[in-house]
Amino acid sequence: MQNEKELNEMINSYFKYAKACEKFSKIIEKKSRRPNFPELISEEIVRLLLNKFFMKCYYPMNGDLIGENGEKIQVKCCSSDGPISFGPLTTWNKLVILDARK
Numbered sequence: 001m002q003n004e005k006e007l008n009e010m011i012n013s014y015f016k017y018a019k020a021c022e023k024f025s026k027i028i029e030k031k032s033r034r035p036n037f038p039e040l041i042s043e044e045i046v047r048l049l050l051n052k053f054f055m056k057c058y059y060p061m062n063g064d065l066i067g068e069n070g071e072k073i074q075v076k077c078c079s080s081d082g083p084i085s086f087g088p089l090t091t092w093n094k095l096v097i098l099d100a101r102k
Contacts, residue, residue: 004048010041018079037100042077046096067094 056068065073074092076084079100
């Protein structure tokens with residue numbers, strides 16, 4: 001991510017998409033949950049916040065984030081009231097949950 005302006009543009013685009021999904025759900029009279037929050041956005045929000053307030057972290061070649069001391073940081077984002085889930089081989093040292101329900 002280049003800067004916070006790009007991040008804000010991505011977040012605003014997501015919310016426009018989510019609003020369109022809600023409108024479509026009403027048109028076809030089918031209740032649905034909000035669309036998944038893109039991991040690119042949630043991981044960048046968490047990275048910026050961690051770097052600003054808690055610790056330096058960066059993106060590894062694969063996975064979510066790595067802290068300055070090498071700890072694996074798992075990022076989960078919830079956009080509905082349902083449970084979060086993990087793959088069977090997922091491991092981490094720290095878990096950060098971003099609440100995107102509102």
